[in-house]
Amino acid sequence: MSQPATPPSVPTSSAALRLALLEDDDILRDRVLVPGLTRHGFDVAPMRTAAQLHAALEQRNFDLLVLDIGLPDGDGFTLTNQLQIGRPSMGIVILSGRDTSPDKVHGLSQGADAYLTKPVEIEMLAATLFSVARRLTRPDTTPVAGLAEWQLQDDGWCLFSPDGKAVALTQSERRVLMCLWRTCGKLVSRDALLTTLGGDMGLEIDPHRLDALLHRLRQKVQDRTGMALPLTAVRGAGYLFIPQG
Template identity: 35%
Template sequence: MPEVILLEDEPVLRQELGEFLEELGYAPLCVSSLQEFDLGFDPGRHHLAVIDIGLPDGCGLDLIQRLRQDGQRVGIVVFSARQTSPDRIMGLGMGADHYLGKGCDLDELAATLAALVRRLGLQQRPPEQPAADWMLEVGPRRLHIPGAPSMPLSQQDLTVLRCLMDQAGENVSRRQIIEALGADYLEYDQRRLDTQMRRLRRRVEAESGQTLPVKTLRNSGYCFYQPARVQA
């Protein structure tokens, strides 16, 4: 999972972007100032950076210039409210790979990062799992994780995983999952589903050290990409 360092001083936007990057499968480190960036940036881990320009303790352009002068090959995307043509030219001239305005669709940010991942050769195969399948026990509400202890589930987590694991390897739409939860698709706040999936991923990783093999299909749904069994 590529690690991204995100430098954004506005708290609400920083949280929104961090959650968005998580949904895309990245591992974001979110910082709010140049000082925090310098403390958190690890060239061995952070091969992608999303950087704001106007910051409380300086200018993001100076940071980009310094990174390039130090020979850092990190892929840099400027994400700024300053988006005139001279701003963009200056940012690219300082060493940014791409320059996006904050008014852009987040799907454009996703596509830009994906292009950087390909260009920099950062593609990663899903982590290898042990030979045994992932198994979901419906009655006891337990998830059996290969090579790790089983994990109890809430009814909601069970319902979501059953939708995905019953159709392992296939794309499962948000509508299918929401209707399985007994909710009205048109009235349901889909951010609730995103939050539930993030929490489930974190819990599986915290309890087993393994990555839940579910990929997010942007604006579409999810896919459980490992072999799986469901036992009633």
């Protein structure tokens, strides 16, 4: 049996996707969306008006935009169309309380990459944003027959199934999965994963926490992708992660 791998260092910071969040509901924006999306690794710039967005765009570029349709100083559909024409490289996700088919069709026809309705699970919103970002940066990527495999985003915040479905990861899930990913095909000991989960502070982690985290991660991956996470537990030793089937 191969020897358990030594845990690689996992970066605590990386070039996060820059996200403009345009939402005029202060409580939803500041108490739910901002902390939730930050927890999934996004660099979030919150704002409540179209004017604030235009001002921000003069100072910096954004990879992604989440916006509501009903804005205090404009129409989200019109804004979407303007931005799609003027900034085609920026991914746009509409997040609205209007859930009728005509609204969804109109939003997508104006140039939105995705249309989600409130209330939305943060993990679903994050996964959608990662999927949009991936499509924009890999427009010519197509699966190769017989070579389909799982992919982990470079900064570790999102896992993609072989058919391209996205699973947004939390900080703890990211740490553990990056440790497994960097040693693909090699046995990683439980102690190594516990050390990784403890982070730079060297915190002592209860082994049951690791078990619970992996159980939740397996279930989340199954729910989001319809496929099992390619992670094998080796009794009394550790885990093997083999992304290519």
